[in-house]
Amino acid sequence: xxxxxxxxxxxxxxxxxxxxxxxxxxxxxxxxxxxxxxxxxxxxxxxxxxxxxxxxxxxxxxxxxxxxxxxxxxxxxxxxxxxxxxxxxxxxxxxxxxxxxxxxxxxxxxxxxxxxxxxxxxxxxxxxxxxxxxxxxxxxxxxxxxxxxxxxxxxxxxxxxxxxxxxxxxxxxxxxxxxxxxxxxxxxxxxxxxxxxxxxxxxxxxxxxxxxxxxxxxxxxxxxxxxxxxxxxxxxxxxxxxxxxxxxxxxxxxxxxxxxx
Amino acid sequence: xxxxxxxxxxxxxxxxxxxxxxxxxxxxxxxxxxxxxxxxxxxxxxxxxxxxxxxxxxxxxxxxxxxxxxxxxxxxxxxxxxxxxxxxxxxxxxxxxxxxxxxxxxxxxxxxxxxxxxxxxxxxxxxxxxxxxxxxxxxxxxxxxxxxxxxxxxxxxxxxxxxxxxxxxxxxxxxxxxxxxxxxxxxxxxxxxxxxxxxxxxxxxxxxxxxxxxxxxxxxxx
Numbered sequence: 386x387x388x389x390x391x392x393x394x395x396x397x398x399x400x401x402x403x404x405x406x407x408x409x410x411x412x413x414x415x416x417x418x419x420x421x422x423x424x425x426x427x428x429x430x431x432x433x434x435x436x437x438x439x440x441x442x443x444x445x446x447x448x449x450x451x452x453x454x455x456x457x458x459x460x461x462x463x464x465x466x467x468x469x470x471x472x473x474x475x476x477x478x479x480x481x482x483x484x485x486x487x488x489x490x491x492x493x494x495x496x497x498x499x500x501x502x503x504x505x506x507x508x509x510x511x512x513x514x515x516x517x518x519x520x521x522x523x524x525x526x527x528x529x530x531x532x533x534x535x536x537x538x539x540x541x542x543x544x545x546x547x548x549x550x551x552x553x554x555x556x557x558x559x560x561x562x563x564x565x566x567x568x569x570x571x572x573x574x575x576x577x578x579x580x581x582x583x584x585x586x587x588x589x590x591x592x593x594x595x596x597x598x599x600x601x602x603x604x605x606x607x608x609x610x611x612x613x614x615x616x617x618x619x620x621x622x623x624x625x626x627x628x629x630x631x632x633x634x635x636x637x638x639x640x641x642x643x644x645x646x
Numbered sequence: 647x648x649x650x651x652x653x654x655x656x657x658x659x660x661x662x663x664x665x666x667x668x669x670x671x672x673x674x675x676x677x678x679x680x681x682x683x684x685x686x687x688x689x690x691x692x693x694x695x696x697x698x699x700x701x702x703x704x705x706x707x708x709x710x711x712x713x714x715x716x717x718x719x720x721x722x723x724x725x726x727x728x729x730x731x732x733x734x735x736x737x738x739x740x741x742x743x744x745x746x747x748x749x750x751x752x753x754x755x756x757x758x759x760x761x762x763x764x765x766x767x768x769x770x771x772x773x774x775x776x777x778x779x780x781x782x783x784x785x786x787x788x789x790x791x792x793x794x795x796x797x798x799x800x801x802x803x804x805x806x807x808x809x810x811x812x813x814x815x816x817x818x819x820x821x822x823x824x825x826x827x828x829x830x831x832x833x834x835x836x837x838x839x840x841x842x843x844x845x846x847x848x849x850x851x852x853x854x855x856x857x858x859x860x861x862x863x864x865x866x867x868x
Contacts, residue, residue, distance in 0.1 A: 523814040530810055535801050543865040544797045548811060551793055551858050
């Protein structure tokens with residue numbers, strides 16, 4: 386009950402803006418501190434007996450890869466919010482998340498191939514995990530193209546929501562690709578049945594980095610949502626002004642989407 | 647039920663008559679296949695190795711090309727609004743339209759495959775394998791493509807946007823279609839393994855496609 390009340394409260398963009406204005410500085414601070422700790426711990430982590438110093442790429446690669454899937458999950462929930470509950474903030478959340486998710490996916494691909502060159506002897510291999518993440522990246526780009534192709538935000542939101550939910554099928558495929566197919570990419574070692582196989586010296590920095598990157602996503606996402614709301618307000622104000630200039634008598638019939646952002 | 651049958655009959659008839667454009671897909675398929683030997687060189691051994699991949703790519707592009715027409719014409723003359731408002735569930739109507747589109751535009755591609763297989767130096771088993779995988783896989787292409795077509799018609803944007811949205815979704819079908827054909831020709835895998843995954847993909851698309859397309863039509867049309 387409490388959660389639904391909070392969500393209903395947040396349907397008012399002004400209230401959302403006020404709340405995030407209070408939260409954001411704290412989030413930025415905590416994210417910066419955790420990132421600093423995580424980076425320090427990663428730098429201090431011992432070299433692996435097989436991989437040498439390249440193992441440290443993992444501390445960046447794994448959180449990015451996790452978040453690339455997590456962000457699509459967030460967008461899928463937002464898509465449900467758009468289609469089922471018509472929550473006014475849901476399409477803002479979905480739109481703001483897409484470029485951030487694309488960036489995380491891109492970083493996961495780049496760090497992975499930088500690690501793969503010394504370890505596997507190749508930057509790229511068409512195995513199931515790598516291919517499915519590349520498809521995820523393409524779908525992020527397609528979604529961003531869809532958002533940009535349509536002027537009316539609410540129309541674009543509904544189309545993007547359908548596409549996001551269809552694309553969500555890819556997420557379990559990525560997650561389990563290393564189990565279903567015999568891939569070059571190693572299977573999961575942190576979250577698996579029977580506990581983690583990672584040594585504590587690597588596990589702790591990785592967990593700190595994962596939390597730091599998740600907080601980074603939340604911070605960036607909230608900031609991007611604020612920007613999107615403000616951008617929509619500016620747009621509707623501009624449209625109102627334009628209609629006032631052209632039809633001076635019809636000022637009352639301004640655009641409908643003020644505050645609906 | 648009769649309403650759906652009537653819809654299927656009507657769509658097939660429109661697609662096959664002048665201005666329907668379903669058979670242009672086959673012509674496009676032929677052209678793409680003929681273009682390939684010019685690009686990779688007329689080496690028959692190489693062509694027979696690339697053959698299944700070329701045929702699959704051609705079929706994928708040809709089915710993408712004709713997808714644009716799935717909803718656009720109906721949207722322009724207003725019959726799409728009638729379909730949306732009618733008493734038949736929109737999901738079933740979408741499935742019927744996709745089925746009709748597959749019969750009119752997808753089946754001719756499969757019929758043309760043996761002829762094109764000759765051009766690419768494929769032997770009997772290879773041609774049969776490619777035709778079988780296309781028969782199992784093209785419904786998946788049509789039904790996922792329908793989602794893109796529905797999005798495109800509600801956004802009044804077609805063409806490149808449709809291709810960008812639909813092609814990533816069709817990659818799994820392409821992977822297992824080509825894998826099954828290769829398995830039948832040379833591969834160490836038995837034909838049945840990738841082929842049954844391909845059939846599973848098709849069945850899943852048969853369920854997901856109509857629902858997603860109907861959702862986007864219902865939310866997007868005004």
